[in-house]
Amino acid sequence: MTVAAHVDARNLPAFQQASSSTHLAQIVNDPYRMVKRHSSIVNLILHVPRMKLYALQKLPANWDDAGSARPDPLAISNAFNWLERVYDQVVAAQFEWLAPSVSASEKGEIVFEWWRGDRKLTVYCGADNAEFIQVWGVHIQNEMEDGQLEASGIVNLWKWLSA
Amino acid sequence: MIFADKVEDEEVLYRSVSVGCFVMSDGVLRLTSTAFNDPTRRPSVDRAKLCGANPASTRKRLTDGVVSLAALSVREIANVVQNDKHGQPVLPYYQVDVIPDPVKDHAELPDNPAHGLIVACPDIDNDRVFKRLKESLARIAETDGWLLEPSLANLS
Numbered sequence: 293m294t295v296a297a298h299v300d301a302r303n304l305p306a307f308q309q310a311s312s313s314t315h316l317a318q319i320v321n322d323p324y325r326m327v328k329r330h331s332s333i334v335n336l337i338l339h340v341p342r343m344k345l346y347a348l349q350k351l352p353a354n355w356d357d358a359g360s361a362r363p364d365p366l367a368i369s370n371a372f373n374w375l376e377r378v379y380d381q382v383v384a385a386q387f388e389w390l391a392p393s394v395s396a397s398e399k400g401e402i403v404f405e406w407w408r409g410d411r412k413l414t415v416y417c418g419a420d421n422a423e424f425i426q427v428w429g430v431h432i433q434n435e436m437e438d439g440q441l442e443a444s445g446i447v448n449l450w451k452w453l454s455a
Numbered sequence: 456m457i458f459a460d461k462v463e464d465e466e467v468l469y470r471s472v473s474v475g476c477f478v479m480s481d482g483v484l485r486l487t488s489t490a491f492n493d494p495t496r497r498p499s500v501d502r503a504k505l506c507g508a509n510p511a512s513t514r515k516r517l518t519d520g521v522v523s524l525a526a527l528s529v530r531e532i533a534n535v536v537q538n539d540k541h542g543q544p545v546l547p548y549y550q551v552d553v554i555p556d557p558v559k560d561h562a563e564l565p566d567n568p569a570h571g572l573i574v575a576c577p578d579i580d581n582d583r584v585f586k587r588l589k590e591s592l593a594r595i596a597e598t599d600g601w602l603l604e605p606s607l608a609n610l611s
Contacts, residue, residue: 345487349579351476355473355475356473356475356476356489356492357516357519358473358492358499358516359492359494360489360492360494361494393480393485393487395475395476395487395489396489396490397489397586398493398494399494399582403487403488403489405485405487405488406477407481409478412590412594414488414586414590416586423583423585423586425590427588427590428593429594430528430532431532431591432584432587434498436587436591438583438586438587
């Protein structure tokens, strides 16, 4: 490499055997320590809903005896992404995380549901989209709202659920 | 189609809830909206008075739970609205109803004189409207309560 030709070896820091076995090599100095810790906490918290998503992959058609389609593998894949996205945004906004119910619709979409008091948030994940329904009563017109789920709208939905 | 029979407002309806359609949340056994999944958008129910008021007869499997709904509560799900692509309401509004649909001599299903259907008139041809209907049905059923709780060993 031509770049190497311009490197003056005399200016490089001297290698010290000691540095790899002293405090610099301790776990507390690992620059990725917090990242790893955060990652392991996220994995722990999302473990159960992820396991439920994996379990949906094994369901056959008519799994609910109501004639529902087999959960769509692409929708499951999309749901994995949305689950993490929702979690990240909820935690970043310093709201309390609630584990969702995980199920599937008659069309094979993946359905996440969260309850808080009288309020309920449902998210449907299809192969390439996601929709939400906010529910606060039985009246279909006056006590529900729905729309396309956008990453930018997650915090507002969660704020509504938590209010 | 003409139905000689009619589901009265005061009738109790049973719905079987299979594994995967309920969850324990904050110590409460919750019914998910998927408990009313139906590819034809006409969820099945059984009429209590025609199955000996025995909710166990509605179970499809021994592990299933059974919830109840009053026919009147279902009919009161009024103003089911369908929006156009711009989010504007499109007339007509839907009327939700419960109709008899006895099963007899079906190729795959056992005879069931108590069978009924929750339908909308006109038929719902919009996924988002049906999703709202399922939310409403789940909420009504949860209010009326579980007649038979599902096997918690199968809790989703």
